[in-house]
Structure formats: structure tokens, C-alpha cells
Amino acid sequence: MSLIRFRVDEAHEEPAVTLDAFLGQSNATAVRVEPGEDARVLLPFLDRLQLIEIAFPKFRDGRGYSSARILRESGFTGELRAAGDVLLDQVVILRRCGFDALASDHVLDLAKVEEALARFPAVYQKAADAKPPVWALRHG
């Protein structure tokens, strides 16, 4: 497993608990959301969560992208970690959906990740990152 973070704070040490466990015991600060689980149930707790781990058991299952955006759109500023079958070719869309940490089951080469992230000079749509969409660039 390799962990790549795009944050300057310390990596969170406490292991993430399952969503059920989190909702049952109230003082955990890290939680893990599986693809079929509704990230919105976490909205009342965003203030005290430091890490939300979104599981990607299979990279083809894209539900985690919606979970991530929902959490960011609701103001979550803690670490949002994509965990599991995380591959180089999904890095760009993961970042755009608000993930700022990648915990991959594979070996991700940091240089290649950075190369991929720098590849596209512009984006067409607004998402959870800070990139302005081309329509904003076109019309100031």
C-alpha cells in the first residue's frame, strides 16, 4: 500500500471505523464509507471528523466520486482519502472530486501522479477543486 497526500497537516493515525460503528459510538474522528453507503448521513458530524476514507474496492465502481463531492460541497475540510483499487489513470478525477489523499493497494509512482495531474491545461466543468472551468476563463 502507498499513501500519497496533498495536505500539509500530519497524516491521521487513528484507524478509520466503519460507518455503522461510527454512527453507534460517537467519538471516533476517522470513518470509512463503502460504495453503497450514503455519505450524507455524516453531514451532522463533519466538524469533528478529521479523516473520511472512501473505499474503492474496484476502480470501476464510481460511487465514491459522488460521495466525495457531496462531502466537500457540504463544507468538509478534513482529509478525504481514496482507499483501495486506486490507479494512476483515476488520479485526475479523484483530485477534481475533492480527494486530497490516495491510499492505493498498488504502487503509485509519485512522479507519474504529478505528471498526470499537470497534464490537462484546462477543465470544462466546475467541480470540487479550485480549478476554474473554461467558461469562467472565457468570460472573466
Place this chain on the structure above:
Amino acid sequence: MYKYDEYDQAIVDARVEEFRDQCNRRLSGEMTEDQFKPLRLMNGLYLQLHAYMLRVAVPYGTLDSRQMHMLAHIARKYDRGYGHFTTRQNLQYNWIKLDDAADILAELATVEMHAIQTSGNCIRNISADQYAGAAADEVADPRPYAELLRQWSTFHPEFLLLPRKFKIAVIGADEDRAAMKLHDIGLKLVRNAAGALGFEVYVGGGQGRTPMVAPLIREFLPADDLVSYLEACLRVYNRYGRRDNLYKARIKILVHEIGADEYRRQVEEEYLHVKTLGLDPPAAELERIAAMFALPPLDPNAPGEIERSDPDFALWLDQQVVDHKVPGHAIVTISLKPTGGIPGDASADQIDAMAKLAQVFSHDELRVTHAQNIVLPHVRKADLYAIWTRLEETGLATPNLDLVTDIIACPGLDYCALANARSIPLAQKITERFANLDRQRDLGEVKLKISGCINACGHHHAGHIGILGVDRKGEENYQLSFGGSGAEDASVGKIIGPGFSEDGVVDAVEKALETYRGIRVEGERFLDTYRRVGPEPFKAAIYEKAPA
């Protein structure tokens, strides 16, 4: 038509390099086929039975002569001298080498073309009415909105790994020439009582093994809110669409299982949230795009009379040409369905010839239709004879638009790894059986569509006559259905009875059409008669002498 600015070009160029890198990593073994597959699919590259197939996007079916010439060039240089126009208004090459794929994309990028999202479980190329901007019956040109959606959906980070593929069509007229209600999302431009422009939004249509006509989800969506609303539609689907079964993963199944009302409720709830995020481009962006789709300068005083003394020309004129919204002008459909030909195929020389005609006679514009033909949208009536003469010379003057030989057929077992049966040879046999033009014209409008398997790429459910290839104990077998339509009266065809051999199904089609001729009333098409009398007379005629 739309022209790239520096941003569009930079994005497409970057994609070429990204794909080149992905191909290299696959060829070197750094990436597994399992990892590579969704990536190449998202770039329109399929592995077929004999070679790779590359599907090039023709956004909303509109292109210019420069792009058309490039398609011909690629057919010559990298394929076997042919291109195949598809039911998604795209173009496919069937004999591509993986090593060439990135170079082809680089060549396409020089004429503002790409293969982005022509396949894969993402939002596909947006389709539109092929008469957009030229038809007299439209509320507004749907293509500026289609372009807006092209940009919105291109590399949309949340929606590249959906449960299944996602197809959107946009129309602006009452007559539905784009099978809008058979799409995952169908959009129809309308004006409300106050005169404001907006959309009827239909969600959950589709073909495949569970064909469905999309229910109306929003009666009036203000046009400015389009991106936000679709974002909500897609997010609900991405989160709740089924991923446990490939055949139940399309949005039509979600909408069907939870019901249109519940789906609408969820979308509206999500939309309330999404609308606060500022995702919709400003009005100025739509204006910028719309300006590029302005009607070319057409002289409304151009002469409207056409000299009809050449009978072959007159035949073609009556079948292939409709009025343009500007007097003295016309819209020409070029048939890619010659007798004995492969529906939608064109040789590189023919592609070049059509490009030239567009440049000289149609303000440099062409359209691809979902029925696999080509349109010259803006021609002067006075030029029609010259156009026809040139089409004759290149074998493109077949006068059979919407007749029984204007067949839609998928590639079938000749190319497709999923096929149960061949589609192309069957289409060829049918065109040969009905080759007599007087007979075809007497039979009138018949939309005959053939799919080589239940995936329904040949739209058989939407055929007035639909033919589906199935596998029966290792033998190719064809099921026949009647009563489908992809038009504004959209409906799904019904299977008439037991299946047939290849020759048997040609006979059955002939018997059905002869039955229709016998019982039709004045002005009725085959579809109308079938709807009026039901399947019984057709069944009786078809199975009358069938061996027990």
C-alpha cells in the same frame, strides 16, 4: 458550426498525449488489459472479432468538409479504405491497429475531432436532430445546447465511471428525428406560456434487452438551468443505479424500479442543492456558442422552381429532399443504403465526394443521421440537379430515404464479438429482395432495423419492422417484431411469433408487407395499418405454410 478556441484545442491535444501514454503502458505490459480496457473504451477503442475498432465522435452529427476529408484520409491510411457511419451519428473504423491509435487521434485533433467518450460507462457523444438549424418546424436550434453539454460532460470527474453507458439526445422540433425518447436522457426544446425557452426532460428511455420509452420527468426546465439539472439527474443515477447486474445497470431500470415519481422527487431534491453550487455557465457562454451556429447567409429570393424533366432526378428529388426553412433552399439526405450494400458504409472516395459537395453547395456543412445517412443541410434548390449528378457518379444517389431498403443494421457477427447472428448479409438480402424501386415506393415508409444481438445497437425495438438475431442451439435465428417507432410516437415493437432462418425472415418480411398492401386504407403506412388491425392478419400470412 462550433470552432475550437485555445482551451478546446489544448484539452483535446492533452488527451491525445494521455492516450498515447496509456497505449504505451499497455504495450509494455505495465498495465493489465483489465486496467486498460475502460481507458481505451473511454476513447472509443473496442476489441472486435478480428481487430480493434475505433469510433470517432461527430458531436451532434455536425461536421465540415475539412473534417470529412480527414475521415477519408484516415480510412485510406489506417483502415481498409472505408468508414462506417453509426446510429450514434459517429464514424467507426473496423480495422485499426493498437499501435496506430494515438497517431490517428493526433491527426483527428488537427481538425478539431476526437474519440473522447464514444464508448465506456460514461456520458457518450450527445446526439441531435440532423435537420437542426435548417428545419422549418423547430423552436430553436438544439445544437448550442448540445455543445454546452458536450463540454460539460467531457471528462466530467464525477461521471466517468457510471453504472453503465449514458446517452443524451437534444431536439428542437415536434417531429422527433433523433429517437429522443429512447435515450437515457431526452431533451426537447419548448417555449412556455410566457415565451421563455426551456426543456421537456425525459429520463430512462433505452433499447437493449429491456426497451423503454422514457417518461417525462420535468415538464419545463428553464434553459439556463440545464447543466445543474442534468448534474442532479446523473448524481442520483451514479449513486443508486444498479451495479450488481450489467443488464440492469442502465438508468431506465432505476427509473422503472423506483418509479418515475420517486426518481423525480430525488432529482428535484438533489437539484435544490446542486443549483446553489454555481455550475451553470453564464448566458454569455451560450451566446458565444450559439453565434457559431448562426444560419449561413441564404438568399430568401433564390429561385424555388426545379426543372424535373429528368425522371431519375425527379425520383431522387421526391425521396431525398425536403424544404429548408429559407425559401429557395432545401435539405438533402444522401443515402448510404445502396442495394446490396452495407448500411452506413462509405468508401474514402465517397467520403471525399460528399465533403466536396458540402463545400461547394452546402455552406461547408454536413450532418450524420442516426439512420446512418448523410445530410447536406443548406443547399440552393437551383443546385439540386448538379448535386444529384455528382452523387450519381459516385454511387450515392440511391433514392430510398425511409423506404424498406433504408435499413439500420448493427455490425453483427461480421465484426462484433457479442453478436449472435449476422446483420449485414441479412440487410443486403432484404435490399436485393426489394430492389425494385416502384415496389418500394408503393410500400411507402417502412423503418426496418436489424440487431445482431439483444444489445439492440441496430435499434430493432424501434423498427416498424424489427429483426433481432438470436442464437438457437448454435444456429443463427432471427426474431421478427412489428410496431416499434423511434419517432415522436415512440413505441417498442412486439415479437410476432417463432423465429426464422436468414432466408425465412426475408420471406416473412415480404409476406407482412404484402399483407399490408392488401388491407391498408388510403394514406396508411405499414406502421399505421399494423397499429389499427393488430398482429393477427400478419401472423396468419407469415405462418400459414410454416412446417409444424
